[in-house]
Each structure stands twice: as C-alpha cells, then as structure tokens.
Amino acid sequence: MKINVSRLRKEAGSIEEFQFIIPQLQDMNGVLINKPISVRGRLSNIGEALQLIAQVETGLSVRCDRCLEEVLVPLEFEFIENYCHESDSDEETIENNEYIVFEDDLIDMVQAVRENIILNLPMRVLCAPDCPGICSQCGQNLKEKKCNCSSDTVDPRLAVLAKLKQL
Ligand SMILES: [Zn+2]
Ligand SMILES: [Zn+2]
Structure with a gap:
C-alpha cells in the first residue's frame, strides 16, 4: 500500500490519516495469517522525518505449543517508524537504522507492516490454558x-x- 507524501513533505507539522486492508502477505517466515490485515493510522511530518504511527489488526493461525493443534489467535498492536527521504538522509542515520529511506514521493508501508507483525508474534500459544x-x-x-x-x-x-x- 503506497501513500503519496508529496504534500506532507512540504509542510512541517502536517498530518495525513490513512486506512487500508492488506488481503494477505507473502514471505512471513512460516507465519500463517488467516484474516485480512487492517492497518490504520497517520503519517506526520515531524521536521527531520515523516513519522508513521499505525495500528494493525489481524489474526494468525499458530500451532499449540503443547499438542501442536492449530489455534487461531487475534493479533493487535501499534508500531512507529520514521521515514526519511533519500535526499535528506545522511549515511550515519541510515547505518544506525533510525530511518527507513524512501525514494520519490511514495512510502510503501507493506514491508514495515510485515516486519512488525513478525516482531509482535505471540511467544507461546496454547489451545487451552490446561492443554x-x-x-x-x-x-x-x-x-x-x-x-x-x-x-x-x-x-x-x-x-x-x-x-x-x-x-
Ligand atoms: Zn502414552
Ligand atoms: Zn494444545
């Protein structure tokens, strides 16, 4: 899901809200997503970068830690990323991974959503507390x-x- 940020980039303090659905994601390291991924939030021009704050809501199909049965678990979390335009970024900030660098006027959030789902995976899933x-x-x-x-x-x-x- 690409968002055109040409207007946002021009004006410090401006905000753009968005909402979209990602039907499915590939390359999830074996994680099975069983519900369309709803993403909503906003991009703000915070001066040195564009800050993304997004709420993600989806569902996963995970194996029970004890009996290996398939369990459906809801997943809901918020994440923050900072995006910096190619022309405004210096090597140091890129190397420190403080910013995700983007080109042209388009920010593609899918990669960030994918990475943050993996970061927010439940550690241990049981089909029932007393499985x-x-x-x-x-x-x-x-x-x-x-x-x-x-x-x-x-x-x-x-x-x-x-x-x-x-x-
Ligand atoms: Zn036995
Ligand atoms: Zn179980």
Whole structure:
C-alpha cells in the first residue's frame, strides 16, 4: 500500500490519516495469517522525518505449543517508524537504522507492516490454558484421549533427549 507524501513533505507539522486492508502477505517466515490485515493510522511530518504511527489488526493461525493443534489467535498492536527521504538522509542515520529511506514521493508501508507483525508474534500459544499436550511416550494427543503409559510427565523436549540417549 503506497501513500503519496508529496504534500506532507512540504509542510512541517502536517498530518495525513490513512486506512487500508492488506488481503494477505507473502514471505512471513512460516507465519500463517488467516484474516485480512487492517492497518490504520497517520503519517506526520515531524521536521527531520515523516513519522508513521499505525495500528494493525489481524489474526494468525499458530500451532499449540503443547499438542501442536492449530489455534487461531487475534493479533493487535501499534508500531512507529520514521521515514526519511533519500535526499535528506545522511549515511550515519541510515547505518544506525533510525530511518527507513524512501525514494520519490511514495512510502510503501507493506514491508514495515510485515516486519512488525513478525516482531509482535505471540511467544507461546496454547489451545487451552490446561492443554495436557502429547504423551511423550506414545504420541497420543492427551486432550482427545488418555493413554496407558506411566503417568510420569516428561517434557516432550526432554523425551527427545531420552530417545537419543537410548541409541
Ligand atoms: Zn494444545
Ligand atoms: Zn502414552
């Protein structure tokens, strides 16, 4: 979604509001987006840069940390980025990553939205707070049915190590 900022660039203090929907994003490092991404916010000319403040709302399809079942989770966050025109940017600020540099009079926010979704991914998702997970011995999804293995609960990651030791 490209926004023409020729007017905004001319006048310090000016503001432009926007709202758009990104139907789907590619190259999300394996993250599955299951809801169109709604982006709204504003671009402000803050003198040395154009500041973007945006609210993002979407939904993700993530695997439960314990049983690997698919869980749909809402994702909502706000992010800020500063954009600097090519002709106003010096090498130091670019190297310090303080600004995203843009050319001509067009700012394309899709890349920033993509990166910020990845930065705001939930760390740990459970299908239910008490999800019993998968039996580390027989692989049974314990949410569906109990198994007959001994009840020693072993962390699935440790179970992998235990298997390696047996070899
Ligand atoms: Zn689960
Ligand atoms: Zn079992």
